[in-house]
Amino acid sequence: MKQQAWLSKDLPNGKILCEACSQACTLQEDEYGKCGVRKVEDGELKLLVYGIAAAVNVDPVEKKPMFHFLPRSTAFSVGTVGCNFSCKFCQNFEISQYPKEHDHDIIGQELPPERIVALAKQSGCKSIAYTYNEPVVFFEYTYDTAKLAHENGLKNIYVTSGYETKKSLDLLAPYVDGMNIDIKSFSNTFYKEICGARLKPVLECVQYAHEKGIWVEITTLLIEGKNDSDEEIREIAKFIASVDTSIPWHLSAFHPMYKMLDIHRTSLATLRRAYKIGLQEGLKYVYVGNIDDEDYESTYCPQCKKQVIERSGNIGQFVTNTLDENGTCPYCGYILEGVWH
Ligand code: SF4
Numbered sequence: 001m002k003q004q005a006w007l008s009k010d011l012p013n014g015k016i017l018c019e020a021c022s023q024a025c026t027l028q029e030d031e032y033g034k035c036g037v038r039k040v041e042d043g044e045l046k047l048l049v050y051g052i053a054a055a056v057n058v059d060p061v062e063k064k065p066m067f068h069f070l071p072r073s074t075a076f077s078v079g080t081v082g083c084n085f086s087c088k089f090c091q092n093f094e095i096s097q098y099p100k101e102h103d104h105d106i107i108g109q110e111l112p113p114e115r116i117v118a119l120a121k122q123s124g125c126k127s128i129a130y131t132y133n134e135p136v137v138f139f140e141y142t143y144d145t146a147k148l149a150h151e152n153g154l155k156n157i158y159v160t161s162g163y164e165t166k167k168s169l170d171l172l173a174p175y176v177d178g179m180n181i182d183i184k185s186f187s188n189t190f191y192k193e194i195c196g197a198r199l200k201p202v203l204e205c206v207q208y209a210h211e212k213g214i215w216v217e218i219t220t221l222l223i224e225g226k227n228d229s230d231e232e233i234r235e236i237a238k239f240i241a242s243v244d245t246s247i248p249w250h251l252s253a254f255h256p257m258y259k260m261l262d263i264h265r266t267s268l269a270t271l272r273r274a275y276k277i278g279l280q281e282g283l284k285y286v287y288v289g290n291i292d293d294e295d296y297e298s299t300y301c302p303q304c305k306k307q308v309i310e311r312s313g314n315i316g317q318f319v320t321n322t323l324d325e326n327g328t329c330p331y332c333g334y335i336l337e338g339v340w341h
Contacts, residue, residue: 001051008045020139021084021163022201035137036099037082049080050141054095054108055132058123060316068338069178072319076120079132086196088259096133113145131159146175162202173212180217185227186235219250233274237281245282246337253290304332
């Protein structure tokens with residue numbers, strides 16, 4: 001299904017600017033954007049994957065990862081093909097890079113917004129997550145679905161690399177309740193050489209999404225020898241703390257994948273080192289992920305330090321939440337930050 005992409009602008013030179021993400025592609029007739037799923041046809045920018053889902057699952061919300069967002073609930077998770085990044089370590093490269101690696105072919109099942117919302121409700125999910133590939137590249141599809149989801153009492157989560165423009169965030173903010181944004185590194189060279197992107201727009205997106213009142217959690221995939229120096233970890237932690245010390249930070253273990261098969265899995269020691277730095281920089285909530293370590297996956301009250309949400313087993317398998325629907329600590333009354341109902 002193709003649909004006109006709203007986030008676009010005609011330029012005086014006859015080209016069309018896509019305003020969905022910070023790649024800011026300027027395209028002429030028959031040209032595709034860097035994501036491979038937006039293309040100029042008949043003088044209009046078209047979204048080629050509207051209503052075509054390439055991955056659909058019911059997942060624990062903890063798997064997104066969102067730890068301060070309706071704990072123990074499930075999120076109806078959808079993604080399409082295509083991505084505006086080209087990360088050499090992509091965990092979902094089969095779908096994210098598919099159009100670029102298959103002569104712009106689009107694959108997936110027809111799944112219009114109404115059907116997503118109906119299936120989410122039938123499955124008992126409390127939210128819809130736009131995930132697996134970068135959701136802003138299929139912005140119009142996510143927007144229509146998110147709006148309908150709200151009308152049906154469901155929340156919405158964007159799992160993103162943080163390349164949304166201010167314009168796309170302004171439109172999304174009334175409907176997107178939570179975002180998990182990757183800060184993949186604090187080095188522009190890393191972003192450029194490994195991801196085909198830049199650092200600055202990502203930091204601006206984190207700041208702006210937070211300002212717009214969207215609940216933000218951050219994920220950093222730590223790759224030993226690439227982005228795990230004490231200095232770099234500290235810079236990321238300082239940045240997050242400068243936005244808000246209550247933003248949860250997920251430190252995730254790298255597994256060899258896609259074009260980075262020559263680098264080993266991240267050790268627990270590295271993740272724990274980063275975890276300590278996060279706390280030293282004043283972050284209230286730091287988590288370790290993609291590795292079994294229940295002490296570092298649970299939530300502790302920042303005031304009395306008691307464990308208030310226990311997480312163990314596979315992600316989302318065993319979650320014991322002692323907070324009430326306002327996020328109140330049962331031991332000291334501190335209100336933990338998050339979306340709890
Ligand atoms: S969404 Fe796609 S076409 Fe639009 S700016 Fe980003 S990469 Fe380019």
